[in-house]
Amino acid sequence: MAELNGNLLVAQSGGPTAVINASIAGVIQEAGHHECIEEIYGGLNGILGILNEELIDLNDEKARNIEGLRYTPAAALGTCRYKLDFKKKPEQAARDMDRLFQIFEAHNIRYFFYAGGNDSQDTAHKIHLEAAKRGYEMRVMGVPKTIDNDLPCTDHCPGYGSVVKYNCATVMEVGLDVGSMATDDGSCCIVEVMGRAAGWIAAGTVLAKQGNAANPPHIILLPEIAFDTEKFLARVQEVVALNRYCVVVCGEGLKDAQGNELGADKSRLDAFGHPILAGASEVLKNLVQDRLKLKSRTVLLGYAQRAAGHFASQIDAEEAHACGVAAARAAADGKSGLMPKIVRTGSNPYKWTIGLEPLENIANVEHFIPRDWISEDGFLPNDKFVEYAAPLIVGETKAPTKDGLPHYVVLEKNKVEKKLGPRA
Amino acid sequence: MAELNGNLLVAQSGGPTAVINASIAGVIQEAGHHECIEEIYGGLNGILGILNEELIDLNDEKARNIEGLRYTPAAALGTCRYKLDFKKKPEQAARDMDRLFQIFEAHNIRYFFYAGGNDSQDTAHKIHLEAAKRGYEMRVMGVPKTIDNDLPCTDHCPGYGSVVKYNCATVMEVGLDVGSMATDDGSCCIVEVMGRAAGWIAAGTVLAKQGNAANPPHIILLPEIAFDTEKFLARVQEVVALNRYCVVVCGEGLKDAQGNELGADKSRLDAFGHPILAGASEVLKNLVQDRLKLKSRTVLLGYAQRAAGHFASQIDAEEAHACGVAAARAAADGKSGLMPKIVRTGSNPYKWTIGLEPLENIANVEHFIPRDWISEDGFLPNDKFVEYAAPLIVGETKAPTKDGLPHYVVLEKNKVEKKLGPRA
Numbered sequence: 001m002a003e004l005n006g007n008l009l010v011a012q013s014g015g016p017t018a019v020i021n022a023s024i025a026g027v028i029q030e031a032g033h034h035e036c037i038e039e040i041y042g043g044l045n046g047i048l049g050i051l052n053e054e055l056i057d058l059n060d061e062k063a064r065n066i067e068g069l070r071y072t073p074a075a076a077l078g079t080c081r082y083k084l085d086f087k088k089k090p091e092q093a094a095r096d097m098d099r100l101f102q103i104f105e106a107h108n109i110r111y112f113f114y115a116g117g118n119d120s121q122d123t124a125h126k127i128h129l130e131a132a133k134r135g136y137e138m139r140v141m142g143v144p145k146t147i148d149n150d151l152p153c154t155d156h157c158p159g160y161g162s163v164v165k166y167n168c169a170t171v172m173e174v175g176l177d178v179g180s181m182a183t184d185d186g187s188c189c190i191v192e193v194m195g196r197a198a199g200w201i202a203a204g205t206v207l208a209k210q211g212n213a214a215n216p217p218h219i220i221l222l223p224e225i226a227f228d229t230e231k232f233l234a235r236v237q238e239v240v241a242l243n244r245y246c247v248v249v250c251g252e253g254l255k256d257a258q259g260n261e262l263g264a265d266k267s268r269l270d271a272f273g274h275p276i277l278a279g280a281s282e283v284l285k286n287l288v289q290d291r292l293k294l295k296s297r298t299v300l301l302g303y304a305q306r307a308a309g310h311f312a313s314q315i316d317a318e319e320a321h322a323c324g325v326a327a328a329r330a331a332a333d334g335k336s337g338l339m340p341k342i343v344r345t346g347s348n349p350y351k352w353t354i355g356l357e358p359l360e361n362i363a364n365v366e367h368f369i370p371r372d373w374i375s376e377d378g379f380l381p382n383d384k385f386v387e388y389a390a391p392l393i394v395g396e397t398k399a400p401t402k403d404g405l406p407h408y409v410v411l412e413k414n415k416v417e418k419k420l421g422p423r424a
Numbered sequence: 425m426a427e428l429n430g431n432l433l434v435a436q437s438g439g440p441t442a443v444i445n446a447s448i449a450g451v452i453q454e455a456g457h458h459e460c461i462e463e464i465y466g467g468l469n470g471i472l473g474i475l476n477e478e479l480i481d482l483n484d485e486k487a488r489n490i491e492g493l494r495y496t497p498a499a500a501l502g503t504c505r506y507k508l509d510f511k512k513k514p515e516q517a518a519r520d521m522d523r524l525f526q527i528f529e530a531h532n533i534r535y536f537f538y539a540g541g542n543d544s545q546d547t548a549h550k551i552h553l554e555a556a557k558r559g560y561e562m563r564v565m566g567v568p569k570t571i572d573n574d575l576p577c578t579d580h581c582p583g584y585g586s587v588v589k590y591n592c593a594t595v596m597e598v599g600l601d602v603g604s605m606a607t608d609d610g611s612c613c614i615v616e617v618m619g620r621a622a623g624w625i626a627a628g629t630v631l632a633k634q635g636n637a638a639n640p641p642h643i644i645l646l647p648e649i650a651f652d653t654e655k656f657l658a659r660v661q662e663v664v665a666l667n668r669y670c671v672v673v674c675g676e677g678l679k680d681a682q683g684n685e686l687g688a689d690k691s692r693l694d695a696f697g698h699p700i701l702a703g704a705s706e707v708l709k710n711l712v713q714d715r716l717k718l719k720s721r722t723v724l725l726g727y728a729q730r731a732a733g734h735f736a737s738q739i740d741a742e743e744a745h746a747c748g749v750a751a752a753r754a755a756a757d758g759k760s761g762l763m764p765k766i767v768r769t770g771s772n773p774y775k776w777t778i779g780l781e782p783l784e785n786i787a788n789v790e791h792f793i794p795r796d797w798i799s800e801d802g803f804l805p806n807d808k809f810v811e812y813a814a815p816l817i818v819g820e821t822k823a824p825t826k827d828g829l830p831h832y833v834v835l836e837k838n839k840v841e842k843k844l845g846p847r848a
Contacts, residue, residue: 016601045607074600080607168829173731176498176832177440183469183504189727210827282706300724303613307597311734313828393828403634404737404817405592408600 003036004137004334006110010058011043011050012075012145013082013116013123017159018166018312018397019320020145021069021076021409023115026324027143028058028066034332037111041416046080046116047123051099051423055107055416068409070317071399073309076411079116084123097130099423106419110138111331115324117146117157121339122363128337139331142339142359143323147306149200152365153357154341158323159306161316161392164204166308167193167249167301168393171208174299175216175247182245188236188288188296189247191217192281194305196253198368199223201305203381204389205249211386216247221284223253224368225378227262232284233291235379240294254280310406314395319352326354350391427460428561428758430534434482435467435474436499436569437506437540437547441583442590442736443744443821444569445493445500445833447539450748451567452482452490458756461535465840470504470540471547475523475847479531479840492833494741495823497733500835503540508547521554523847528562530843535563535755539748541570541581545763546787552761563755566763566783567747571730573624576789577781578765582747583730585740585816588628590732591617591673591725592817595632598723599640599671606669612660612712612720613671615641616705618729620677622792623647625729627805628813629673635810640671645708647677648792649802651686656708657715659803664718678704734830738819743776750778774815 010027012020024042031037040058043050056077058066069076086093104112114124121142128140144151149160171191178189195201199222209215218239221227239246254262263280281298288296319342326340338356345351373385381389399406434451436444448466455461464482467474480501482490493500510517528536538548545566552564568575573584595615602613619625623646633639642663645651663670678686687703705722712720743766750764762780769775797809805813823830 012604016604048607072600073597075604078604078607080605165828169734170728170732172829172832173497173733174727176496177727177731180436180440180499180502181504183472183502191728207827208829210829297726298724299726299728300722301728302721302723303598303601304594304615304723304725307601308594309597309600310593390827395828396825401820403631403814404589404819405596405632405634408596 004110004139005036005038006108007039007041008037008111008113009041009043009050009055009107009109010113010115011046012077012079013046013114013120014079014146015306016074016079017145017147017306018073018162018309019158019317020115021072022317022320023143023145023158023324024076025066025069026321027113027328030325030328031111034328036332041107041109042077044413045078046082047084047100048080048082049078050103051096053103053418053420056411056413057416060414061411065409065411070321071309071312071397072408073307073312076409083119084126095424100127101130101134101136102420104136104138107416112138112140113143113327115143115145117148118151118364118366121151121359125337125359125363128359139334139336141327141331141336142362143327144339144341147201148195148198150198150366150368151362152367153361155344155352156342156392158316158320160200161313162308163194163201163305164207164389165313165393166311167201167205167305168208169311170299170301171205171217171247171249175208178245178247184244186240186294187245188240188294189299190281190284190296191247191249191299191301192252192279193249193301195223195251197223197366199251200369202249202251203369203385206381206386207389207393214243217249218243218246219248219379220381221248221250221254222369222374222378223251223255225374226257227254228257229287233287236288236294237292248284250280250284252280309397309399309408312397313393314397315392317397322354326356330356347387428534428563429460429462430532431463431465432461432535432537433465433467433474433479433531433533434501434537434539435470436501436503437470437538437544438503438570439730440498440503441569441571441730442497442586442733443582443741444539445496446741446744447567447569447582447748448500449490449493450745451537451752454749454752455535455756458752460756465531465533466501468837469502470506471508471524472504472506473502474527475520477527477842477844480835480837481840484838485835489833489835494745495733495736495821496832497731497736500833507543508550519848524551525554525558525560526844528560531840534561537565537567537751539567539569541572542575542788542790545575545783549761549783549787552783563758563760565751565755565760566786567751568763568765571625572619572622574622574790574792575786576791577785579768579776580766580816582740582744584624585737586732587618587625587729588631588813589737589817590735591625591629591729592632593735594723594725595629595641595671595673599632602669602671608668610664610718611669612664612718613723614705614708614720615671615673615723615725616676616703617673617725619647619675621647621790623675624793626673626675627793627809630805630810631813631817638667641673642667642670643672643803644805645672645674645678646793646798646802647675647679649798650681651678652681653711657711660712660718661716672708674704674708676704733821733823733832736821737817738821739816741821746778750780754780771811
């Protein structure tokens with residue numbers, strides 16, 4: 001394949017993670033080793049910013065700060081949830097695609113990297129196909145990222161290990177707290193974690209048990225397993241009888257047998273007359289308090305869990321970085337339309353390498369927990385799951401601290417001069 | 425003062441913290457240096473367990489584990505919320521007091537240490553007075569502990585620095601997350617933290633700004649300042665116009681001008697027909713979404729914040745340990761009816777020492793944030809507050825990790841043989 005000289009554009013999309021910036025660092029650092037890659041640009045807020053020609057010059061950033069992206073959580077380039085939606089908005093999508101290629105041409109972008117989850121891989125795939133169709137020579141790579149761990153083909157997703165590690169520490173600590181307060185009347189704590197469709201995040205908290213059945217979490221409620229009120233309450237009672245307290249983890253997308261999300265009842269109004277959207281954990285808390293007369297509290301980690309750089313997984317950050325490096329190397333090598341994936345090459349000790357997967361196999365496919373990785377009663381992932389997930393949370397990234405708080409990198413974000421008029 | 429030979433009993437009370445065990449370690453380790461102190465016992469679950477004669481032998485624990493208490497969060501001896509309530513339940517309280525002294529005598533307890541907040545210092549004070557009244561020679565010391573930071577006389581309370589440190593890291597990380605997702609339509613995140621009466625915990629998150637007005641948190645709502653819907657919404661709009669996103673921290677006990685807690689409306693019912701007690705953050709979220717049409721999410725840290733040993737403050741853990749040491753040393757020295765307090769002897773660099781305060785000055789007194797430490801509009805603590813709080817979060821305790829998770833100590837808890845019949 002002939003060498004392709006030109007500029008690189010990298011952007012981030014979808015919900016942030018603790019290690020998505022590590023992947024960007026990998027792309028930038030590897031790209032710097034290839035002479036065919038000239039300027040290195042970042043697109044602000046994913047394709048939404050690119051459509052507005054909001055590009056920054058990443059070669060203008062301090063090398064120290066690029067290295068610092070390896071422990072800085074959230075999306076340093078900004079992110080978006082904007083899609084090229086040819087199904088629902090075909091005209092808008094076609095206009096957007098035209099505009100993207102005007103931008104690519106105007107800035108001689110010949111290497112395009114898009115870090116994100118299912119939707120973002122779909123976007124990268126469409127841009128890859130469009131480039132071929134237009135005869136515009138450009139190498140397009142997806143970079144995997146999602147705390148949800150629901151991308152297919154890859155053993156797991158960068159971002160997943162870190163959210164599991166932080167959530168496990170939280171469950172252990174909440175368990176120590178609730179356990180130390182538990183006297184004979186018992187108490188219960190419900191920890192709600194992210195995961196609307198797939199329960200990978202909730203399931204991961206089983207690692208907090210560290211192999212001891214008495215340790216929290218005692219019950220894990222997955223969106224994949226229909227919630228049964230009576231079975232749940234019976235199990236809480238069993239656990240409290242045994243341990244005097246009970247820690248429940250639930251995925252936010254928990255559903256009943258009819259497929260209705262527990263936390264999505266819009267009929268209730270608050271003091272201001274506005275609808276209350278209490279989450280699944282609030283519904284479970286009220287259930288436990290009212291039916292079992294057990295004191296019950298909730299923890300809703302929300303965004304805190306996916307941005308918790310202060311306790312991110314070192315292996316996760318390394319793998320995320322390696323995915324960025326592999327993407328840049330493959331593109332410089334002449335490849336396009338691919339996404340680096342993590343391949344598990346050994347267990348005990350855990351070994352991994354990076355492979356490459358065609359984007360067409362990734363885009364819009366969701367990957368769920370195998371049913372035989374979950375106990376028959378559906379309340380806990382089993383040893384197969386533990387063997388899978390345990391290696392992903394090992395080690396801590398070493399973010400420096402300043403005045404007692406993590407010292408994260410903020411990029412300078414020097415803008416690249418615009419060459420086109422505003423978006424129509 | 426004549427040397428008093430006998431056994432020591434230490435117990436914990438009230439809500440756990442990340443460093444209350446460090447105080448217990450201080451008591452145990454210092455007591456070991458004094459020959460007058462013979463056996464060292466722990467009372468399980470505070471006076472509730474002591475009333476049931478549930479004592480454990482702390483000299484039976486491994487020295488390594490006692491040292492490990494310095495980084496292990498929650499109450500290793502168990503805790504309770506049980507009070508000697510002579511006002512509301514005088515007969516029960518009198519029976520309990522009798523029973524306590526039977527236990528003390530049966531086990532020759534001559535040194536009694538009670539670690540906790542306002543209520544617990546009151547309990548310690550009552551036991552101190554009762555011992556004198558009965559002519560039972562015993563040295564009673566309170567040990568300060570509360571994330572709420574609302575004990576009087578002490579510069580601050582062990583446990584406060586750690587909850588502030590963890591909450592600040594969370595606010596920084598949530599801010600990076602929300603900020604990186606913010607495009608021109610803006611978004612808002614409400615982080616609810618503990619603190620029902622005093623706003624010390626919420627106020628502490630101002631340190632996450634690290635002196636930069638643009639940094640989160642942008643608004644801090646304290647229980648001490650009456651909540652005004654219109655002023656709040658106007659401020660959110662201002663912040664979003666300036667920064668494209670807004671992070672709000674609110675204390676759980678946020679109240680309106682009539683003194684009603686925002687999150688305490690019991691009139692709403694969930695899908696099961698049970699009352700919904702959505703917290704202040706849910707009410708604020710719905711308000712921002714409905715009135716300002718701004719996407720809004722909540723984080724409810726709950727118990728996770730006060731048990732977060734994985735990111736506890738080193739200075740806090742050191743001061744907590746020193747309070748335990750000082751209590752044991754003072755008691756061995758013949759003193760009684762006191763509580764060690766933290767005395768600030770220098771700022772810039774921060775210096776501290778431990779003093780002793782009579783329990784009668786501590787019991788049942790609450791300490792609030794001075795009004796002139798808060799901005800005039802009530803939305804942010806000012807430089808006076810920052811100068812006060814900044815030194816309290818410096819450094820991290822060094823909990824070892826195992827398989828990627830904190831490796832906390834669990835005590836053996838070998839029971840001391842009971843000498844009395846069951847509690848009447």
